[in-house]
Amino acid sequence: MIVREVFPNGVRLITEQMDHVRSVSVGVWLTRGSRHEPQEHGGIAHFVEHMLFKGTTSRSAEDIAQQVDSLGGHLDAFTSKEYAGYYIKVLDEHLSTALDVLSDLVLHPAFDPDDIEREKKVILEEIKMVEDTPDDLVHELFTQSFWRDHPLGQPILGTADSVQALTPHVLRSYFANTYTASNVVIVAVGNITHAQMRALLEPTFGALNTVGDAATEQPPAVVRHAQVRAKDLEQSHVLLGTSSYPQNHDDRYAAYVLNTMLGGSMSSRLFQNVREKRGLAYAVFSNLVAYRDAGQLTIYAGCANGAVRELVSVVVDELRGMKQPPPDAEVRRAKDHLKGSLMLSLESTSSRMSNLARQEMYFDRQFGLDETIKSIERVTASDVERVARDLFANSSLGATVLGQQSGFELSDKELDLG
Numbered sequence: 089m090i091v092r093e094v095f096p097n098g099v100r101l102i103t104e105q106m107d108h109v110r111s112v113s114v115g116v117w118l119t120r121g122s123r124h125e126p127q128e129h130g131g132i133a134h135f136v137e138h139m140l141f142k143g144t145t146s147r148s149a150e151d152i153a154q155q156v157d158s159l160g161g162h163l164d165a166f167t168s169k170e171y172a173g174y175y176i177k178v179l180d181e182h183l184s185t186a187l188d189v190l191s192d193l194v195l196h197p198a199f200d201p202d203d204i205e206r207e208k209k210v211i212l213e214e215i216k217m218v219e220d221t222p223d224d225l226v227h228e229l230f231t232q233s234f235w236r237d238h239p240l241g242q243p244i245l246g247t248a249d250s251v252q253a254l255t256p257h258v259l260r261s262y263f264a265n266t267y268t269a270s271n272v273v274i275v276a277v278g279n280i281t282h283a284q285m286r287a288l289l290e291p292t293f294g295a296l297n298t299v300g301d302a303a304t305e306q307p308p309a310v311v312r313h314a315q316v317r318a319k320d321l322e323q324s325h326v327l328l329g330t331s332s333y334p335q336n337h338d339d340r341y342a343a344y345v346l347n348t349m350l351g352g353s354m355s356s357r358l359f360q361n362v363r364e365k366r367g368l369a370y371a372v373f374s375n376l377v378a379y380r381d382a383g384q385l386t387i388y389a390g391c392a393n394g395a396v397r398e399l400v401s402v403v404v405d406e407l408r409g410m411k412q413p414p415p416d417a418e419v420r421r422a423k424d425h426l427k428g429s430l431m432l433s434l435e436s437t438s439s440r441m442s443n444l445a446r447q448e449m450y451f452d453r454q455f456g457l458d459e460t461i462k463s464i465e466r467v468t469a470s471d472v473e474r475v476a477r478d479l480f481a482n483s484s485l486g487a488t489v490l491g492q493q494s495g496f497e498l499s500d501k502e503l504d505l506g
Contacts, residue, residue: 090444090454091282097269099293102444102454103282106437112183112278113437114285115175116194116293117445119271123169123239123379124303125262131246132262134167135211135254140174141165142203144196147189149203155189163189169240170379171449177438180279184288191292197263201256208251215245222490223371223390226325230386230488233315234329238308240379268300269293273448277441307381314487314498323390324491328403328503330484332376332383335450341463342471343376343385343479348422349472350374350410351387355421357406362389368399380450385479393492400487400502407485408506410476419469426464431457480505 090104125133143149156163161178174194178186218224228243235241245251274293276285310331333340351358351374362372372389387407391399433439434457447454485503489496 090456092448092454093282093286095269095290095294097294097296097298098272099269099296100273100448101282101285101289102273102275102448103280103285104277104440104444105281106278106440109279109437110179111177111437112180112186112276112280113175113177113441114183114187114190114274114276115173115441115445116190117174117273117275117449118172118267119170119273119449120266120303121168121170121172122242122244123305124266125239127239128250129246129254129258129262130242130250131211131244132250132254132259133172133266134244134246135207135251136197136259136263136266137165137167137172137174138207138211139199139204139259140193140197142207143198143200144192145198146196147192152189152193155185159186161186163193167244169244173442173445175438175441183280183284187288191289194267195292195296199256199260199263204254204256204259208254211245211251212248215243215248215251218243218245222319222321222325223388225319226327226388226488226490227386229315229317229490230327230329230486231384233313233488234310234384234486235308235382236311236313238306240308240382264297265301267296269296269298271300272296273445275441275445275448277444278437305381310486312483312486314500314503316489316493316496316498318492318494319490321491324393324396324489324493325388325390326396326399326490327386327388327488328400329384329386329486330479332385332479333378334381334383335378336380337378337383339471339475339478340378342467342475344426345419345422345464345467346410346472346475346479347374347376347385348425349414349418350406353422353425355425357409358387358389358403361406362399362402366398366402368392368395368402396489396491396493396496397498397502400498404485404503404505407476407480411473411480411506413473414469416469419467419472423464423467427461430460430464482506 159182165174369389377384
């Protein structure tokens, strides 16, 4: 059973009781991410996430690590463009201690100046790591060009200059104005009761400050581009993409089915025609990314340096083909794949916790599994065709190529979707 409660200060608590498991997964989710940070402080949301693990006013970083390890638990965090998450998974018998650690970490960071300077070095290495990971870098380059000069197009990690410029005062000010009650969602799933979670969390999170800076969001404008960045690599990394739908769009389920058919499974058109039949790539897939007011559908492939033009031609042909009526059997297979993947993913308490948190942050409600499956089942072949015609309109396709491609260019005609 799923229970939702709002504390008097605005903190939201969602619980799902699962009596048949011994684990408990608890996440503290912040409805602010890198798109909400001040432009002059790029990367600050991610930096603060790091600093929360460097110690609190009563625990050192080593204390936190040793205490979680002694529970046999798993503690982690991440920052995305629209939210951040801090979560812990432990046996139900260790819940009280785990929540004490998690609450302390999120509510009472030390922001020690020496730790801040050390962590700058760590994050600068993380930025370099993206530069040395071409499949990550090509996605970053594409997004920066696709949503040029918009917060959604900026790197979550920030830049070397923006990270170096962060000061203890700036970090503490950002934390105080962002980690406030109205921005916090707590989700717990496992062998717990709602009353138990409320009793453990209300004394700490119920006293959280309610006043903070309001976030502003403007939808991004798409900049169609065809960029090539030369880099000494053994293969070229290609990313093609178009706009897609935001999180709450009525056609989101049809888009999920379309993506599965295009490149979201081993039987997908891209996997079969790019890899299996032509041997052009080892890795090839399509992906949907959705935010509150925008979305992307991207196709990634890594191929031989001399095969980029052929690869792009094959992908463009597949995108054109998606605008034709699809066979009912293919739609049926994609829907069954989606349903199976969803149900398997929700077998763990941590996955269910993450799913409930995202539903709360984007929809202010929870969707039951049966409701989601019915929404997938309602998608028809004509829905997929209609969405394909909407997303794959002519002049909608952008491209980024990363590799040994000095002098290489892609023409508008080669990216023409008809």
